[in-house]
Amino acid sequence: MATATFDAFTAACPSRKLLDTLSDKWVSLAIVALGLSGSLRYSELAARIEGVSQKMLTQSLRRMERDGLVTRTVTPSVPVRTDYELTELGRSLMPVMRHIKEWAEEHMAEVEQARAAYDAA
Amino acid sequence: MATATFDAFTAACPSRKLLDTLSDKWVSLAIVALGLSGSLRYSELAARIEGVSQKMLTQSLRRMERDGLVTRTVTPSVPVRTDYELTELGRSLMPVMRHIKEWAEEHMAEVEQARAAYDAA
DNA sequence: CCGAATCCCCAGGGATACTG
DNA sequence: CAGTATCCCTGGGGATTCGG
Numbered sequence: 001m002a003t004a005t006f007d008a009f010t011a012a013c014p015s016r017k018l019l020d021t022l023s024d025k026w027v028s029l030a031i032v033a034l035g036l037s038g039s040l041r042y043s044e045l046a047a048r049i050e051g052v053s054q055k056m057l058t059q060s061l062r063r064m065e066r067d068g069l070v071t072r073t074v075t076p077s078v079p080v081r082t083d084y085e086l087t088e089l090g091r092s093l094m095p096v097m098r099h100i101k102e103w104a105e106e107h108m109a110e111v112e113q114a115r116a117a118y119d120a121a
Numbered sequence: 122m123a124t125a126t127f128d129a130f131t132a133a134c135p136s137r138k139l140l141d142t143l144s145d146k147w148v149s150l151a152i153v154a155l156g157l158s159g160s161l162r163y164s165e166l167a168a169r170i171e172g173v174s175q176k177m178l179t180q181s182l183r184r185m186e187r188d189g190l191v192t193r194t195v196t197p198s199v200p201v202r203t204d205y206e207l208t209e210l211g212r213s214l215m216p217v218m219r220h221i222k223e224w225a226e227e228h229m230a231e232v233e234q235a236r237a238a239y240d241a242a
Numbered sequence: 243c244c245g246a247a248t249c250c251c252c253a254g255g256g257a258t259a260c261t262g
Numbered sequence: 263c264a265g266t267a268t269c270c271c272t273g274g275g276g277a278t279t280c281g282g
Binding site: 006007008009010011014015016018019020022023024025028029033048049050051065066067068089092093096097099100101103104105106107108110111112113114115117118119 | 129132135137139140143146150170171172186210214218220225227231232233236239
């Protein structure tokens, strides 16, 4: 019934915006990373997701936290320690995100062939 | 073995860029629409994917065609008719894209609750 | 009807510097 | 260590116009 009330094909539907948010490489990579490791510190995430800036990583994590996908646990030690973990909602998203990442990796060669053929024509 | 040679966590890996391309709401919506209907004209696609501009739709379709995800068939009638269809490669991507779209629709309510709770705090 | 081409604007996102 | 704040600039993407 939830599928009946929301439709991402509709421009004004909230799920369109959510789809847009989920369609973010940093978000998908963060979810896969957290899904594989269970729990990760900020610096560990930054290391795994090579090339992400602190701004983008923090921004993505905040949005994910707000959307209920991850929990953020701050340990007020010196220096501070912050751990991120997928919520149950976030974990339900993990298989999907992993698949899209793996699809890109598994079909990269085919895509490159297609590009070469297209560019040659 | 393809999964061993490509890793989207690595910044310089081609699959990172591909993941970025796949992480595009217009691309995902186009794939789902084509997957559901089999074959669609340009104008039909534009109608289904509400709110997309011609520029973005054309741009997305071109990139998808170049990457071997869709075929583009032009019928030189008057006026011209252009049909798009998923390739086998594109069809293999369909389930993934459908899942992410459906996830957004099915969990929209939960996400909205999480947002309300976050904003209240 | 299906685009290509152009103009233009603003927000996404990187680099850098500062704080608890 | 884990951010926040600021600057700055590229390019995403909408609106419009023209062509076949």
